Amino acid sequence: MTTTYNCSTDDQRALGLEHAQRAISEKKCVVFPTDTVYGIAADAFSPQAVTMLLVSKGRSRTMPPPVLIPRINALDGLATDVPADARKLAEAFWPGGLTLILHAQPSLDWDLGETKGTVALRMPADDIAQELLTLTGPLAVSSANRTGQAPAQTAAAAREQLADSVEVYLEGGFRPAEGEAAVPSTIVDATGPRLRVVRNGAVSLDQLREHVPGVLGLGEIPMAEEEPAEEEPVVAEPASVPAPEASGASGSSVVEPATPDSDTPAGNPQP
Template sequence: MSTSSYNCTNETQRVEGLAEAKKAIDAKQLIVMPTDTVYGIAADAFSPRAVATLLAAKGRGRNMPPPVLIPRIGTMEGLATDISDDARKLAEKYWPGPLTLIFHSQPSLTWDLGETQGTVGLRVPDDQLALDLLTLTGPLAVSSANRTGQPAAQTASAAREQLAESVEVYLEGGFRPLEGTEPEPSTIVDATGLRLRVVREGAISLAEIQRVVPSALGADVEPEMWSPPSLAKEEPAVDLTKVQATADPVDEELAIDLAKAEPAVDLVKHDSAE
């Protein structure tokens, strides 16, 4: 498989690169793109084959499904269900930006992102090149552009050193974030319960979230303290539990598993070292 790289700081190459990236996505191939945090490896979110190829390129299993980047807030309506007013407030305040919202996904969708147990993480990135690409392609499953266990790439060339010919098109947009700036991961908010819960603080703090939604809970709140007893008896309530976060922040790494014995949905794998 041959690969192509486009310097998208040059307008001519930017136009060509976006066109070729769309062709690759349409062909169920992988591309590397900048986001507002680090570079991501992306695939058609609605192609199980493409998502499986993405996971294989990274060297990871279905138990760590990628979140989905979307071009605008309105796209959320077609992908998620049970969107609360509080979740909308956060989306309107922080999108585009480093906020990942976890929702129940629309049951009519035929995608297969891995072991999500009916949930999906959505984000609108604050990066014009990424937004232009998403406008062309539609929703993309995106994970950090690196092999599992390796540092997240801050340039397309750094991503290519790790991913090589597993990726069809590399879009180079310069350092993400700016050279010399330490990347910060997105803040992850569980929006599947009766109250929002911050399960990972990243670029947006819990205090900032609570200024918009005062009832939002932090990651240190035990599930039984916020899951309503009536739901716990009749239907699993939702809880996302923060796991180990290391110093290497990766924006787009989520994995969601349904706890069968507990009345909660558990975020069991979030390896921010990748």
């Protein structure tokens, strides 16, 4: 039975978190506030639960949800080959409005959709979200709305769109504050040779570059770099023929700028 809990009171908050934890363990979906917008969540390690989340939103497997985590040390449990620059951004902006796309741990038993071996991770700066994540562990989360509709800024608004497809709604008031526009997290792809923004959001490019100057902005491509010149080999002439004066020839080539791949596994709106 679908239930909404008013988390502004301690008793309702406790009951709501308990019910939400139970719903997640039963492979059902819940809605809760984050520091950006409201999110719809399911057990990240249950293909059945993730499928329910996608169906509730009207979304296909080609747009898999990111995963929210309760603490930064969960990073290495879910991702592998984490670049040092990605760690710098996580340490600077987690908890907060930054999502990092990383290579997923290959040993994990999960199915978030067509991720191409990656996972998008974020640690939200919201007390209710943190309490729930501490109880449940990592959750697959996307914005609490039907695909094509505006992200919900209250649990009531989310329920208008998602209705009984969600077991528990945790109402925590407006996210962000009433009257402010909903801003999703900034998404940074950390799976290539250079970190690059694939969606602008709560953390600006200037803020990112304060910690990692080489981050590429949305749509930016690296400047072409010259490769070291290679000398042509000098071949000795036969002894009977007077050898001309040898002159070493050199040449240079230019590396074509790499075009960012626009197909990112976590490019969908999310909390």
